[in-house]
Amino acid sequence: MKFRLLIVLLIVVFSEKIVAQELVTLEEAIALALEENYDVQIAQNLSLAAKTDEKYSIGALLPQLNGTASTNWVSNHQEFVFADESRNVSGNAKSNATNASLQAVWTLFDGTKMFATRERLEQIASQGELSVKNQIVNSISAVIVNYYNIVRQKQQLKAIQELMSVNEERVKVADRKVEVGIGARPELLQAKVDLNAQRTLAIQQETLIAQLKDQLNGLVGLKLPANYEVADTIMINLDITEPEISNDIENKNYQLLATEKNLDIAGLILHESRASRSPIINLNGSYNYSKTNNTKLINPFSSLESKINGFTYGFSMTLPILNGFNITRNVQQARINVRRQELIYNQQKQAVDVAVRNAYVNYDNTKKILVVEEENISLARENVTIALESFKRGVATFIELRTAQQSLAEAYNRLIAARYNTKVAETELLRLNGSLLK
Numbered sequence: 001m002k003f004r005l006l007i008v009l010l011i012v013v014f015s016e017k018i019v020a021q022e023l024v025t026l027e028e029a030i031a032l033a034l035e036e037n038y039d040v041q042i043a044q045n046l047s048l049a050a051k052t053d054e055k056y057s058i059g060a061l062l063p064q065l066n067g068t069a070s071t072n073w074v075s076n077h078q079e080f081v082f083a084d085e086s087r088n089v090s091g092n093a094k095s096n097a098t099n100a101s102l103q104a105v106w107t108l109f110d111g112t113k114m115f116a117t118r119e120r121l122e123q124i125a126s127q128g129e130l131s132v133k134n135q136i137v138n139s140i141s142a143v144i145v146n147y148y149n150i151v152r153q154k155q156q157l158k159a160i161q162e163l164m165s166v167n168e169e170r171v172k173v174a175d176r177k178v179e180v181g182i183g184a185r186p187e188l189l190q191a192k193v194d195l196n197a198q199r200t201l202a203i204q205q206e207t208l209i210a211q212l213k214d215q216l217n218g219l220v221g222l223k224l225p226a227n228y229e230v231a232d233t234i235m236i237n238l239d240i241t242e243p244e245i246s247n248d249i250e251n252k253n254y255q256l257l258a259t260e261k262n263l264d265i266a267g268l269i270l271h272e273s274r275a276s277r278s279p280i281i282n283l284n285g286s287y288n289y290s291k292t293n294n295t296k297l298i299n300p301f302s303s304l305e306s307k308i309n310g311f312t313y314g315f316s317m318t319l320p321i322l323n324g325f326n327i328t329r330n331v332q333q334a335r336i337n338v339r340r341q342e343l344i345y346n347q348q349k350q351a352v353d354v355a356v357r358n359a360y361v362n363y364d365n366t367k368k369i370l371v372v373e374e375e376n377i378s379l380a381r382e383n384v385t386i387a388l389e390s391f392k393r394g395v396a397t398f399i400e401l402r403t404a405q406q407s408l409a410e411a412y413n414r415l416i417a418a419r420y421n422t423k424v425a426e427t428e429l430l431r432l433n434g435s436l437l438k
Contacts, residue, residue: 021225021227021228021229022225022227022228022229023228023229023230023231024224024225024228024229024230025231026143026144026147026148026230026231029143029147029216029219029220029224030140030143030144032220032221032223032224033139033140033142033143033219033220033221034136034139034140035221035223036220036221036222036223037139037219037220037221038221039135039138039139040132040135040136040139042135043131043132043134043135043136044132046128046131047125047128047129047131047132048128049128050121050124050125050127050128051125051128053121053124053125054121054122054124054125057117057118057121057122058118060114060117060118061114061115061118062106063104063105063106063107063283064104064105064106065102065103065104066102066103066104067100067101067102067103068099068100068101068103069099069100069101070098070099070100071096071097071098071099072096072097073094073095073096074093074094074095074096074097075092075093075094076092076093077090077092077093078090078092078093093294094294094295095292095293095294095295096292096293096295097290097291097292097293098289098290098291098292098293099288099289099290099291100288100289100290101286101287101288101289102286102287103284103285103286104283104284104285104286105282105283105284106282106283106284107280107281107282108281108282108283109278109279109280109281110275110278110280110281111274111275111276111277111278111279111280112271112275112278113271113272113275113276113278116268116271116272116275117268117272119268120265120268120269120272123261123264123265123268124261124265126261127258127261127262127265130254130257130258130261131254131258133254133434133437134254134255134258136437137254137431137434137436137437138431139219140431140436140437141427141428141430141431141436142219143216143219143220144423144427144436145423145424145427146212146215146216146219147216147230148234148420148423148424149212149420150209150212150213150216150230151230151231151232151233151234151420152234152416152417152419152420153205153208153209153212154209154230154232155232155234155416155419156205156412156413156416157202157205157206157209159409159412159413159416160198160201160202160205161202162412163198163405163408163409163412164195164198164199164202166384166388166405166408167191167194167195167198167405168195169388170191170194170195170388170391170398170401170405171188171191171192171195173391173392174187174188174191174398175188177394182394187398190398190402191398194402194405213228213230234419234420234423235423236370236419236422236423236426237426238367238422240360240363240426240429240430242356242357242360244433245356245359245360245429245430245432245433246353246356246357246360249352249353249356249432249433250349250352252433252434252435253352253432253433253434254434254437255348255352256345256348256349256352259344259345259348260345262341262344262345263338263341263342263345265341266334266337266338266340266341267338269334269337270331270334270335270337270338272334273327273330273331273333273334274331274334276320276327276330276331277320277327277331279317279318279319279320280317280318280319281315281316281317282315282316282317282318283313283315284312284313284314284315284316285311285312285313285314286311286312286313287309287310287311287312288308288309288310288311288312289308289309290306290307290308290309291305291306291307291308292305292306292307293305352432355428355432356429356432356433359425359428359429359432360429362421362425362428363422363425363426363428363429366418366421366422366425367422369414369418369421369422370415370418370419370422373411373414373415373418374415376411376414376415377408377411377412377415379411380404380407380408380410380411380412381408383404383407383408384401384404384405384407384408386404387400387401387403387404387405388401388404
């Protein structure tokens with residue numbers, strides 16, 4: 001009696017705990033992850049840096065304009081000696097000189113290097129956006145897998161509780177048989193041992209669920225409530241086809257698209273390196289102002305004040321002739337880098353193709369297993385019901401009942417695992433296809 005009362009109290013406490021917890025949907029968890037996940041925020045920060053470079057890349061096409069200004073005071077001791085000694089003079093001379101200039105240099109031609117540089121920065125910014133999308137897809141995938149892992153473990157806990165109810169009935173029947181003298185005490189003891197083992201499993205399962213909830217909370221920046229609950233069922237799309245995922249995968253997989261940008265960027269670096277062989281033609285212009293005020297003049301032939309201002313303009317050309325083969329070396333290194341990026345892209349494309357095929361095979365097989373296990377669980381439940389009723393009437397032994405219970409436990413394990421594995425396989429297909437972002 002005390003034992004049954006303890007079980008009831010545990011169930012009541014557990015039920016109250018669930019009621020008090022706030023339900024968090026998968027959509028809410030994903031929304032929080034997109035806002036608070038640190039991996040997403042870091043990727044967005046890197047993308048913002050690339051966009052900033054791209055935003056100001058127009059500066060490569062504009063002239064450079066620099067202004068300078070200075071003012072100086074001079075105090076010198078001067079001495080002038082002439083053939084006519086009466087004209088000799090010496091003393092301290094003081095003056096103030098003010099200079100200002102505005103200089104402009106506009107590169108008119110550099111082998112189109114400036115255009116390649118600007119396009120390279122645009123491609124880097126575009127790659128940053130793709131990297132953010134790829135990280136978002138990965139984070140969404142992680143949230144989905146973690147969320148439904150909690151659901152999986154909840155279903156596992158529910159299965160344990162169902163098996164506990166069977167064991168409780170088994171304990172009651174064994175106890176009554178011992179009381180009336182038709183049962184063996186070892187059967188009763190074994191039934192209690194099995195029930196205690198399941199109670200231990202239930203406690204361990206609750207611990208695992210709590211840990212998984214903390215992991216999910218970590219993925220969303222610890223923005224979930226202190227106590228929250230998730231859904232009870234795993235929603236699975238069983239209608240995905242392989243062509244739907246694999247067709248045009250090179251334009252859907254964000255990691256592959258970001259890798260392709262590396263190839264484009266390498267080609268532009270090669271363009272920049274080749275352009276270094278071309279002459280550079282600049283349009284130069286400046287405005288200069290100079291004023292000198294001799295406040296204390298010793299040299300009688302010097303002016304008391306001078307002022308100069310005006311414009312200077314013209315063209316200049318720089319032609320690289322010999323620079324230690326640096327340009328040739330840079331061009332060859334750029335060609336090697338282009339080839340390396342081609343190999344990396346082809347390798348990544350192959351890896352994605354293989355991953356899609358493997359993920360679909362896994363998805364298709366888990367669907368088949370799920371159908372079998374959905375049917376099998378009904379058979380296992382019916383078998384336990386029959387075995388329990390037979391045990392009550394004394395037709396079946398406790399060993400037969402225990403065997404039926406173990407079969408039901410294994411059937412639950414396989415079914416719950418099949419549901420979760422099918423969802424994981426579905427999520428992986430959608431991650432590879434980029435559809436999670438949509």
